[in-house]
Amino acid sequence: MAFLTFSNVTKQYGTRRALANLTCGAEAGRITGLLGPNGSGKTTMLKLAAGLLQPTDGEVRIGGLVPGTQTKACTAYLPDRVSLPQHFRAADAVALFRDFYEDFDAAKASEMLRTLGIEPRQRISAMSKGMQEKTQLCLTMARNAKLFLLDEPLGGVDPATRDYILSTIIRGYNEGAALVISTHIIGDVERILDDVLFLQNGCVTVADSAEHLRETRGKSVDGIFREVFSCLQN
């Protein structure tokens, strides 16, 4: 039984359909890669699960519950942009998470930030964009959430930072939780994926375990992605 389920979910923005009758899920204890080109509906899916959007039709469930305050309490969401207020100090951000999330491990977050060389009194506005993103990732991964939703955590970062982000995800991720990571940079993330969902034009085109996919297609997930989305040709 999947912990996060989408049942016949459609999301329409005006006349544009972002998700079309989507049915899929993510299981607890597994890392699911949400893979697809830009505009395929990945962010919309994660926003629906995070409770930031309402489906036009169909139903999203997290642990059997419709997204709301109860699900937000056990869902750690990392958006694809910096959402920390610029006037915040690092300590303010830690305090906010500690105040509102019971599953937040403040000591773990402080340790992760210290490893990055971020002082508690350092302002978010004084950090580089990459550092702001890392701060946000540390805060998200310092939670013992039941569901992690990571939206493009590898977007626009250098290879060294990608390694840092992936190792932070693996170290921070609690084994019993469901983790959904959306990306179109598959090469780096492939090694940590248990399951993959290929998304195109708001529809799931492939849904399988990464291992089974590699065995049956004789290719890496990255290779299959390029094949499915016809990106191999110059």
Add this chain to the structure above:
Amino acid sequence: MFAKLMKWEFRQTARVMLPLLGAALLLCGGGLASRGVLYVLPLGPQWLETLSALLYALMTFVLFAGVFVAYFYAVIRFYRMLGNEGYLMLTLPVTPAQHIGAKLITGCVWVAAAMLFSLLLPGTSFSTVITSSDEQVAAALSEFWPGMPLYLSFGLFLLAMLFLSMMWMYFICALGAQWPQQRFGATVVCYLVTSFLVQIVFVMAVGVFTYIAAYSPLGASLYNSFMANPTGTLTVWMLCASAAVAALTAALFFIVRWMISKRLNLA
């Protein structure tokens, strides 16, 4: 969670408002001290009088700035919540109603505090009370007390208007956020259009009210009751107006809550 959110909102807004109100208090203290010296030494130096006047003028400026800052900072915080900060704030385990309520109450409390300071602190520049005799103070109080219900109802009306105007700005922000790609421009246009519509409605309402007051039996009866008991009638009018304003604020609150929970798409 609401208590935590309130605490958080007050902590965040206090960082801007406390220095402003503190500066006003300091300036007032300086003004009072210099006046005190002048009171003891009636032939004090001219520069001390100038300093005292300058301190009070500065204080008045800081206080007015405080009211504006308190109001617009509350609106800006709400506007920001519907942008990038929304990805953080709206994923907290808190309902949209609690978010709106916490921001509304915090914003109004700071504006009311700044207004109260603006009313009370400049009063310290007048030495009337200090020099008045006990009889004069007693006479002033005996005139003041009978009007108390009216003053309170007027205060309630002002408070209700403050909540309504803040909620109105939140409504405009939420309306502008329905166009996430051009949110700022959309918010400005929404402000201009809705303000224009409200002014038309207001002018029409004034016209209807004037007609009723001048030509209908209801107007005559209202006039008679006002002439018979001006303070009591005005108090009732103020209370009725406050209730109407509160109802309007509640309606806007539910509309904004619906927009945020059902219609919002953060850019």
